[in-house]
Amino acid sequence: MTAALRIIEPGLMTTVQDLGRPRFQSLGVPVSGALDTTALRAANIVVGNGQGTAAIEMMMLGPSIEVAADSVLVALAGAGAALDVSSSDGRRTIPTLRSVRLTRGDRVRCVGLDQAGVAYLAVGGGFDLAPVLGSRSTYVRAGLGGVDGRAIRVGDVLPLNELDAAKGVEGTGRGLDLARPSVLRVLAGEDGIDFSAEAVATFLGGRFVVSASADRMGLRLDGLRFDRAGAGEGLSEAIAPGAIQVPPDGQPILLRADRQTVGGYPRIAHVISADIPAAGRLRPGDAIRFAAVGLAEAVAARASLEQAIAQFGVRIDNRKGTPEIDDAALMAENLVSGVSMGDES
Amino acid sequence: MQPLPVDNSPLPVGGAGLRELLFRPAGDTALDIFLGDRMDRALSDAVLAMAMRIQAAQMPGVVEAVPAFASLTVHYDPLVVSYEVLATRVRSLGHMPAASTPPRRWRVPVCYEGTGAPDLDHVAASVGLSRAEVITRHEAQSYHVYMLGFLPGFPYMGDLPTELRLPRRGSPRVAVPAGSVAIANAMTAVYPLNSPGGWHIIGVTPVQLFDPSRRSPSLFAPGDVVCFEAVTAFELGRLEYYAERGQWSLQPEPMDRSRIP
Numbered sequence: 351m352t353a354a355l356r357i358i359e360p361g362l363m364t365t366v367q368d369l370g371r372p373r374f375q376s377l378g379v380p381v382s383g384a385l386d387t388t389a390l391r392a393a394n395i396v397v398g399n400g401q402g403t404a405a406i407e408m409m410m411l412g413p414s415i416e417v418a419a420d421s422v423l424v425a426l427a428g429a430g431a432a433l434d435v436s437s438s439d440g441r442r443t444i445p446t447l448r449s450v451r452l453t454r455g456d457r458v459r460c461v462g463l464d465q466a467g468v469a470y471l472a473v474g475g476g477f478d479l480a481p482v483l484g485s486r487s488t489y490v491r492a493g494l495g496g497v498d499g500r501a502i503r504v505g506d507v508l509p510l511n512e513l514d515a516a517k518g519v520e521g522t523g524r525g526l527d528l529a530r531p532s533v534l535r536v537l538a539g540e541d542g543i544d545f546s547a548e549a550v551a552t553f554l555g556g557r558f559v560v561s562a563s564a565d566r567m568g569l570r571l572d573g574l575r576f577d578r579a580g581a582g583e584g585l586s587e588a589i590a591p592g593a594i595q596v597p598p599d600g601q602p603i604l605l606r607a608d609r610q611t612v613g614g615y616p617r618i619a620h621v622i623s624a625d626i627p628a629a630g631r632l633r634p635g636d637a638i639r640f641a642a643v644g645l646a647e648a649v650a651a652r653a654s655l656e657q658a659i660a661q662f663g664v665r666i667d668n669r670k671g672t673p674e675i676d677d678a679a680l681m682a683e684n685l686v687s688g689v690s691m692g693d694e695s
Numbered sequence: 696m697q698p699l700p701v702d703n704s705p706l707p708v709g710g711a712g713l714r715e716l717l718f719r720p721a722g723d724t725a726l727d728i729f730l731g732d733r734m735d736r737a738l739s740d741a742v743l744a745m746a747m748r749i750q751a752a753q754m755p756g757v758v759e760a761v762p763a764f765a766s767l768t769v770h771y772d773p774l775v776v777s778y779e780v781l782a783t784r785v786r787s788l789g790h791m792p793a794a795s796t797p798p799r800r801w802r803v804p805v806c807y808e809g810t811g812a813p814d815l816d817h818v819a820a821s822v823g824l825s826r827a828e829v830i831t832r833h834e835a836q837s838y839h840v841y842m843l844g845f846l847p848g849f850p851y852m853g854d855l856p857t858e859l860r861l862p863r864r865g866s867p868r869v870a871v872p873a874g875s876v877a878i879a880n881a882m883t884a885v886y887p888l889n890s891p892g893g894w895h896i897i898g899v900t901p902v903q904l905f906d907p908s909r910r911s912p913s914l915f916a917p918g919d920v921v922c923f924e925a926v927t928a929f930e931l932g933r934l935e936y937y938a939e940r941g942q943w944s945l946q947p948e949p950m951d952r953s954r955i956p
């Protein structure tokens with residue numbers, strides 16, 4: 351008997367993602383990978399996987415899935431997101447960062463993505479999909495990775511590596527903040543020499559709104575336009591993660607996981623690596639501003655995020671019928687986080 | 696903001712277009728190195744030599760060195776190596792082109808006729824040449840692969856003869872077929888995949904530029920030399936037929952004629 355998940359409804363933009371393929375950029379291959387690597391890693395930790403195991407990424411509207419395996423351990427990660435599970439013995443709601451064992455014929459809907467922005471469904475043992483250039487991440491534009499290099503469709507069958515969840519243990523993760531950000535920390539000035547100090551100061555004082563043009567490649571930011579007079583023009587350079595570029599219309603674009611490897615638009619700032627996962631949660635209509643930090647602070651923030659993930663604990667739910675955890679209470683604990691989510695910086 | 700404690704003093708450099716190296720962070724996971732500020736073959740050779748040295752040095756924390764026209768970006772893990780240490784190590788490697796093996800040469804068959812060349816008439820009219828003259832000039836040049844980008848395996852090749860240079864199309868095409876041979880400004884390229892595109896399409900090749908299942912997914916590498924050779928629509932069809940069946944693929948020169956059925 352094979353083990354798989356069958357897609358009943360695909361959702362809006364549902365793809366398989368892992369941590370991407372960072373070592374082929376000199377061939378023009380985008381890194382891709384999860385928009386929110388922190389949520390991906392957390393989902394994997396909760397089901398007992400390696401942190402970089404490929405999972406299902408979803409935005410706006412999540413998929414509905416039927417279990418075609420004896421059993422499988424799954425968990426959804428995304429602030430406020432939940433699994434709506436229908437099985438022969440009724441219906442349950444499983445909150446974010448909690449793993450649940452599903453059995454053949456169970457149906458699960460991924461819901462509550464409004465708040466999360468992006469969420470990840472991890473399965474114990476991972477999906478039996480072939481890596482392309484070292485990664486299972488889907489890059490739709492070139493048809494690489496995932497399921498035939500495309501977004502997940504109705505009727506897709508995603509084979510599982512493990513026939514059942516015999517080894518899997520249900521548990522609840524705690525201590526990671528996956529909220530959508532209102533502030534992102536950036537390096538600007540040090541690396542923003544494409545622009546004048548005045549332009550950088552204006553950028554840092556500005557309030558932006560994520561426009562409707564938002565996808566895995568980037569987010570257009572409404573609010574302020576930047577005069578590129580004097581900015582370096584035309585000669586393409588390699589693009590770094592978190593780059594905020596300014597195209598000829600002056601409207602900044604925050605580049606994300608599917609960004610091209612090279613580009614000619616000048617960059618006004620870079621979101622620091624500790625906050626790139628949070629930038630992955632942004633969705634159209636979100637208000638966002640940027641706070642400058644130094645390189646040393648950026649690296650310290652990254653170390654702090656890595657520490658938070660390393661300390662992210664999973665409490666085993668060893669009692670049948672454990673009461674549902676109050677998700678809001680869990681989030682409020684917010685034990686450790688290196689990601690600036692509020693206005694504190 | 697504190698200035699970075701990195702030695703940015705001029706290095707002795709030479710060659711056309713080379714200037715002192717400029718290091719700067721691009722976020723906290725990438726180091727940009729600027730060798731100049733224009734497109735130039737000698738500069739490109741220096742960029743590519745530096746990229747190869749960085750890759751060969753296998754420095755801890757370095758993910759990949761990505762070359763562009765006049766700059767190089769080193770992606771790194773800041774928890775393994777600091778910007779300052781990385782910049783110092785990279786600087787010590789130097790960037791002068793080493794005596795190296797001659798570049799690989801490719802002769803790419805192109806059909807400059809029919810539906811595969813939708814912009815040839817427009818290009819000819821715009822630059823004041825006949826179709827045949829445009830083809831002859833495009834063919835006559837040996838192109839240097841400066842870098843790959845835009846799409847997996849998309850080669851930015853130059854320099855296009857000055858009399859063929861045009862800005863990009865006013866409005867990009869929504870769909871450019873894979874294999875399209877195109878020009879814009881000082882560059883020529885081949886679209887490796889179906890994609891939107893704003894360059895002028897003057898021909899089509901049966902050569903498959905990018906295939907992730909190959910050991911080297913991109914056919915061309917930066918530093919390669921590429922020439923184009925006109926073929927008839929009949930020859931194009933023949934090569935496509937064999938290419939689709941895996942019985943023909945382009946080999947670097949000297950071309951092994953025996954491999955062509």
